[in-house]
Amino acid sequence: MTPHINAKAGDFAETVLMPGDPLRAKYIADNFLQGARQVTDVRNMLGFTGEYQGKRISVMGSGMGIPSASIYARELMGEYGVKSIIRVGSCGAVSEDINLRDLVVGMGACTDSNVNRVRFKGYDYAAIADFDLLEKAVAAARKRELNVRVGNIFSADLFYTPDTEMFQVMAKYGVLGVEMEAAGLYSVAAEMGAKALAICTVTDHILRGEAMAAADRQTSLTDMIELALECALQED
Numbered sequence: 001m002t003p004h005i006n007a008k009a010g011d012f013a014e015t016v017l018m019p020g021d022p023l024r025a026k027y028i029a030d031n032f033l034q035g036a037r038q039v040t041d042v043r044n045m046l047g048f049t050g051e052y053q054g055k056r057i058s059v060m061g062s063g064m065g066i067p068s069a070s071i072y073a074r075e076l077m078g079e080y081g082v083k084s085i086i087r088v089g090s091c092g093a094v095s096e097d098i099n100l101r102d103l104v105v106g107m108g109a110c111t112d113s114n115v116n117r118v119r120f121k122g123y124d125y126a127a128i129a130d131f132d133l134l135e136k137a138v139a140a141a142r143k144r145e146l147n148v149r150v151g152n153i154f155s156a157d158l159f160y161t162p163d164t165e166m167f168q169v170m171a172k173y174g175v176l177g178v179e180m181e182a183a184g185l186y187s188v189a190a191e192m193g194a195k196a197l198a199i200c201t202v203t204d205h206i207l208r209g210e211a212m213a214a215a216d217r218q219t220s221l222t223d224m225i226e227l228a229l230e231c232a233l234q235e236d
């Protein structure tokens with residue numbers, strides 16, 4: 001057990017899907033995994049392990065923001081033998097050519113958080129996805145003819161930022177989506193010698209003020225979850 005996870009040794013599979021919302025973790029376990037059982041519930045940050053097409057896979061919530069996600073990723077990779085974490089999140093778009101329901105794969109993650117400078121002795125750490133996972137996700141998306149975009153995302157500390165002009169800067173620099181965890185998840189994985197990838201569904205367009213309707217949200221999340229599971233299937 002760790003301070004934040006009360007699973008037993010061996011309860012987690014080596015590959016974990018990680019949404020921010022613990023209830024999305026339960027939804028994935030209930031609807032996509034066979035024989036899933038709950039393995040942790042500290043602070044209601046639920047985690048489950050089951051099977052997908054015969055392969056053992058886990059799913060656990062990360063909470064919102066880099067500090068929360070970093071705790072769970074660190075404990076899973078450090079104490080439970082987890083080798084790959086695939087984030088399945090939501091994000092907001094800032095570019096004209098990104099639309100609701102698009103899937104965004106975070107090849108890299110910019111951030112306004114200071115955590116990676118703390119880790120990296122004040123220098124700028126380039127937070128990048130594991131290339132092997134990235135390749136698998138892109139190949140699986142092509143096979144499924146999913147509309148995925150691959151590139152930089154931005155992991156923000158503040159959901160309600162006072163600096164809204166920054167959204168225009170992000171758009172100019174080609175940021176595909178704004179979310180709150182990937183830049184921390186990528187550096188924890190690097191620190192632990194493990195693999196991480198963030199896949200996000202565009203659930204709102206920040207500059208256009210659009211938000212996905214509930215029915216659309218369900219279908220698009222399904223595309224993202226199945227894509228992540230397809231990647232997870234190919235992990236060792």
Ligand SMILES: O=P(O)(O)O[C@H]1O[C@H](CO)[C@@H](O)[C@H]1O
Pocket residue numbers: 019020021063064065088089090091159178179180181
């Ligand atoms: O839908 P999830 O995975 O929680 O991701 C996004 O949603 C939350 C903010 O509403 C943040 O965690 C952000 O990263």
Ligand SMILES: O=c1cc[nH]c(=O)[nH]1
Pocket residue numbers: 090091092093159178179180203204206
């Ligand atoms: O962090 C997030 C997630 C979804 N939409 C946003 O605007 N920000």
